Amino acid sequence: MGRPPCCDKEVVKKGPWTPDEDIVLVSYVQEHGPGNWRAVPARTGLLRCSKSCRLRWTNYLRPGIRRGNFSDSEERLIVHLQALLGNRWAAIASYLPDRTDNDIKNFWNTHLKKKLIAAAPRANTTAALSSPPPSPALIKDQWERKLQTDIDLARRALRDALSVDVAAAAAVPQPQERSPSSNGPAAYALSTRNISRMLDGWAPGKGAVAGSPTTTPGVAESASRTSSSELTECSASSASNNNNKPSMLACETYATPVVPPLSAIESWLLLDDSIELELELELELAHEDGNNLLDVAIRNYAF
């Protein structure tokens, strides 16, 4: 299988995106929906690689993205999901639909990793959070196969848990909106935030998947959890207005992604520390005993 043709054969611009480029990209996506990224540079005149366009959209311009401070519950959720799923950031991000995988990855690498390392003296088992629990009884291949099975089972059960817990959705802690005063340093970042904000009113038209740049099962799960959100087509004609005003988004109605009902999973994931240590120990034992992660979780937390 050959490597896909890369844009670097052409003259492509690299580096930070400018507000003008963002507006061009946003306008294009409004009109055509996300996808067919290969056509974007050609049809918009952007001197950007198609991959760069996609990345810019999915990680920054896409509606419904929340940036900035991670709440404590988000932090703990990430830690536990990372322990379960490993560095599968897209899968982890599917459980935090308003966060991008890139954001979560960066947050993990810059904050959580250090935090866990700093907390290591508290419990040696914390190391298990950043790497699969090694079992002397299992050789690497066996371990990996088993891990994959465990992940699949865990994800299925998480999905089930989420689907039956709608009633508890109200209990989901709402992460704090980042205040404008805590914005990043760059004035440009501010402007892109504004672009993102103005896109809150936008929902893709037919054939476009709202806020779902990926087709991974995890995202599909995320999408299923937003099924109650109302999606309405936007007026394509509005996209021709390029004056960077919110009014350019002439959607009749729109829906921001519904925060998924996470209380059941959170009640399991957001354990207190003492329970957490017991669980980690048992998870290691479970691997040696041939049990799966989910059995342990169910046995302990019975969701």
Added chain:
DNA sequence: AACGACGGCAACCGCACAGGT
């Protein structure tokens, strides 16, 4: 005030995979 070290984060790179032909 100037400079260097450090940290955070946006963006890039390259591989893997899925779907179409």
Added chain:
DNA sequence: TACCTGTGCGGTTGCCGTCGT
């Protein structure tokens, strides 16, 4: 079935702002 193309994903890089000296 094999190949091609588009897209997704995780790892890594490099820029830029902040902090300390």
